[in-house]
Amino acid sequence: MVILEAVSLVKRFGDVRAVDGISLTVGQGEIAGLLGPNGAGKSTTLHMLLGLVTPDSGEVRMFGLDLAKNRTEVLSQVNFSASYLGLPGVLHVREVLNAFARLYGLRHPRKRVEEVIDLLEIGPLARRKVVELSSGQHTRVQLAKALINEPRLLILDEPTAALDPDAGDRIRAMLVRIARESGTALLITSHNMREVERMCERIHFVSAGRIVATGTAAELASDFGVDDLEEVFLKVAREGAVPA
Ligand SMILES: Nc1ncnc2c1ncn2[C@@H]1O[C@H](COP(=O)(O)OP(=O)(O)OP(=O)(O)O)[C@@H](O)[C@H]1O
Ligand SMILES: [Mg+2]
Incomplete structure (x- = not known):
């Protein structure tokens, strides 16, 4: 197809x-x-x-x-990820993902946020501010965001x-x-x-x-x-x- x-x-x-x-x-x-x-x-x-x-x-x-x-x-x-895209720096990683989950109108936003956190293995980063992340960590958060709406x-x-x-x-x-x-x-x-x-x-x-x-x-x-x-x-x- x-x-x-x-x-x-x-x-x-x-x-x-x-x-x-x-x-x-x-x-x-x-x-x-x-x-x-x-x-x-x-x-x-x-x-x-x-x-x-x-x-x-x-x-x-x-x-x-x-x-x-x-x-x-x-x-x-559809979703998209690129290193040159910014994410709101003052928010924590989990807050960013929650915000995108809501923007996509997901039925179970919190559950999906935890799923993508697991998929990208970013549990230890969930309470860190985006601005504090290394570029590789930022990439993983970007990818988590890109998967949020399946x-x-x-x-x-x-x-x-x-x-x-x-x-x-x-x-x-x-x-x-x-x-x-x-x-x-x-x-x-x-x-x-x-x-x-x-x-x-x-x-x-x-x-x-x-x-x-x-x-x-x-x-x-x-x-x-x-x-x-x-x-x-x-x-x-x-x-x-x-x-x-
Ligand atoms: N907004 C823009 N305004 C003017 N020129 C642009 C703009 N965006 C891209 N270009 C030009 O269009 C061409 C293609 O750029 P593009 O970013 O699509 O290349 P790319 O294949 O992604 O390259 P890279 O491997 O460096 O990422 C380049 O010559 C670039 O300078
Ligand atoms: Mg390019």
């Missing part, structure tokens, strides 16, 4: 064609990755999918509904960038489990090639606002005649290569 469908998205900022005609789909339970060099247009694409940035042209459908026409209904079933589509912009290898590994395993068990669709960006290889069933390689290749890590490596995703990345980023 198709959860997300983006059709021919275009976004210009002045002279910059940040996104130049991106189309993609993400299915139920699928973990899809957007990969590409800095400035390729990944975050701008995610922001259009979330209704944070209005496309110049193109369409976004989620759960069969047009985002532009059904914004509230659609976005209530989204059918979870969009994550570099979700593990600030995490140490152990925390990153646990979070990756948790996200894969959620996709498998709950059928949540995930769309992530990352500059960690091992993470993408391990997590993503389908990888969309973005370069200069366009998807230049799509496939599994193994398919992309084979298409570009190299051994792994890291080499695919270097080939596309440095040589502007396209698959053979």
Whole structure:
């Protein structure tokens, strides 16, 4: 079942064609990755999918509904995490999560808050103020917030960038489990090639606002005649290569 469908998205900022005609789909339970060099247009694409940035042209459908026409209904079933998003610093972690649980109108907000605290293993942080958290701790709180409404589509912009290898590994395993068990669709960006290889069933390689290749890590490596995703990345980023 198709959860997300983006059709021919275009976004210009002045002279910059940040996104130049991106189309993609993400299915139920699928973990899809957007990969590409800095400035390729990944975050701008995610922001259009979330209704944070209005496309110049193109369409976004989620759960069969047009985002532009059904914004509230659609976005209530989606969530997002990115390290550059702030959380209210003066609140305690549990207060922040309670506030989001209420914003989403959850039936049992307190119960869900305790569930996401357990999932992200942030019990020891629950009474700390957000402003006091380290960047890795902040990331885990962001992810707890992103899971609060049990989204059918979870969009994550570099979700593990600030995490140490152990925390990153646990979070990756948790996200894969959620996709498998709950059928949540995930769309992530990352500059960690091992993470993408391990997590993503389908990888969309973005370069200069366009998807230049799509496939599994193994398919992309084979298409570009190299051994792994890291080499695919270097080939596309440095040589502007396209698959053979
Ligand atoms: N609000 C904005 N105003 C002007 N230009 C923007 C804006 N947002 C993004 N851009 C430009 O659009 C292009 C794509 O940026 P985007 O943030 O989507 O890249 P990215 O693929 O997420 O890169 P990174 O890997 O560095 O996060 C860049 O050239 C960027 O400078
Ligand atoms: Mg980005």
